[in-house]
Amino acid sequence: MVNRKTVNRFLAAAFLAFGLGAPAQAQDKPPIRILVGFPAGGGGSNLSQLLADKLREVLKQPVIVENRPGVGGRLAAEALKNASPNGYSYMVAPNATAVFQHLMYPVSVLRYDVLKDLTPVATLVSYPLLLAVHGQTGARSVKDYVAWVQAGAGPGQFATAGQAGQTHLTGLMFAKAAGIRMEVVPYRGNGPLMTDLVGGQVPAAVVLAGDAMPHVRSGRIQALGIFSTQRSPLTPGVPTLAEQGFETVRSDAWFGLWANAKTPQAELTRMQEAVRQVLAMPEVRTTLEDKLAMSPDFKPAAEMDRLLRSEMDYWAAVIKDADFKAQQ
Numbered sequence: 001m002v003n004r005k006t007v008n009r010f011l012a013a014a015f016l017a018f019g020l021g022a023p024a025q026a027q028d029k030p031p032i033r034i035l036v037g038f039p040a041g042g043g044g045s046n047l048s049q050l051l052a053d054k055l056r057e058v059l060k061q062p063v064i065v066e067n068r069p070g071v072g073g074r075l076a077a078e079a080l081k082n083a084s085p086n087g088y089s090y091m092v093a094p095n096a097t098a099v100f101q102h103l104m105y106p107v108s109v110l111r112y113d114v115l116k117d118l119t120p121v122a123t124l125v126s127y128p129l130l131l132a133v134h135g136q137t138g139a140r141s142v143k144d145y146v147a148w149v150q151a152g153a154g155p156g157q158f159a160t161a162g163q164a165g166q167t168h169l170t171g172l173m174f175a176k177a178a179g180i181r182m183e184v185v186p187y188r189g190n191g192p193l194m195t196d197l198v199g200g201q202v203p204a205a206v207v208l209a210g211d212a213m214p215h216v217r218s219g220r221i222q223a224l225g226i227f228s229t230q231r232s233p234l235t236p237g238v239p240t241l242a243e244q245g246f247e248t249v250r251s252d253a254w255f256g257l258w259a260n261a262k263t264p265q266a267e268l269t270r271m272q273e274a275v276r277q278v279l280a281m282p283e284v285r286t287t288l289e290d291k292l293a294m295s296p297d298f299k300p301a302a303e304m305d306r307l308l309r310s311e312m313d314y315w316a317a318v319i320k321d322a323d324f325k326a327q328q
Contacts, residue, residue, distance in 0.1 A: 030088050032061060037073025038191075042191045043210045044092060046210075047125060054284060072096070072101055076093065077101070077114065078111050081118065083260055085259075086267070087271070093255065094166065095166065095255075096167070098256075099166070099308065099311050114258075120301045121301055122298055123298060123303070125296055126252065127295065129209065130206070130209040130226050131205075131206055132204065132205050132216065142244045145224055146178045156181050157183045157204065158175075158182050158185065158205055159184075159193045159206075161189050169315065170249070174241065194211050208293070210291075223235065226239075228240060234294070254297060256304055259271070280298075284296065
């Protein structure tokens with residue numbers, strides 16, 4: 001009678017000998033999940049899906065994207081804080097989720113502290129924020145739009161993906177510099193926002209360039225200016241607001257990858273290196289630039305932490321100057 005344990009050991013040795021065990025071992029690894037605080041269809045979700053697709057190749061491990069939309073990305077951040085710190089949970093989020101939520105809400109409201117409960121892994125991309133308008137305004141420049149609002153020709157409104165985030169504060173900065181009153185219309189992500197902007201339900205938006213540019217190219221909306229310090233090759237022909245007389249309105253944007261602060265350093269280093277490899281892939285750069293209007297912009301954890309803290313200092317002064325208080 002054949003001993004079953006002997007047969008099993010023989011088969012296992014044969015699989016390893018012929019290199020057949022590796023794929024099975026890779027599939028046996030638990031899936032890595034990437035939390036996204038916005039709905040599917042927006043820039044953050046599309047970026048996360050691209051990252052997940054390539055990380056599967058590099059890590060030889062399943063990677064899934066899990067959308068947790070709501071309150072400016074806070075639900076995803078809270079979920080990351082509460083996740084097991086085993087290296088299988090991460091969050092892709094814009095700098096706005098970390099910076100503005102931290103500055104305007106107490107930990108008792110957020111239920112997490114971005115500087116204590118979460119830790120940077122790497123920056124992913126940078127991208128311009130855009131002031132876009134519907135054709136109903138007739139505006140072809142920022143000054144045209146300001147004159148349209150001042151004349152009372154339409155509602156002084158601008159749409160933004162979420163309340164108390166970077167696009168919200170950027171829009172308020174612009175309104176103050178232009179001397180006009182503008183009401184924010186918050187959405188749960190850039191996907192639904194763009195649907196209403198294209199449809200004319202809102203006249204203007206401060207939005208990710210990647211979400212707006214396809215509609216700009218089709219002629220359904222007009223790009224008036226970007227909030228970056230310099231023109232961007234991702235938005236050809238679109239001037240900065242500074243060029244149009246609004247020098248004090250500046251707002252740079254980027255996405256980063258975070259982990260639970262208690263995640264083992266070995267796992268953080270493993271993921272950081274995998275992200276570096278993914279962002280160096282030519283096909284990833286092409287997809288980011290041509291389809292998402294984002295530029296690969298890898299920075300390791302230590303640099304990302306310094307960048308995050310410097311932006312907190314910058315925006316804290318802006319918020320204080322504007323006497324802005326977010327609704328809780």
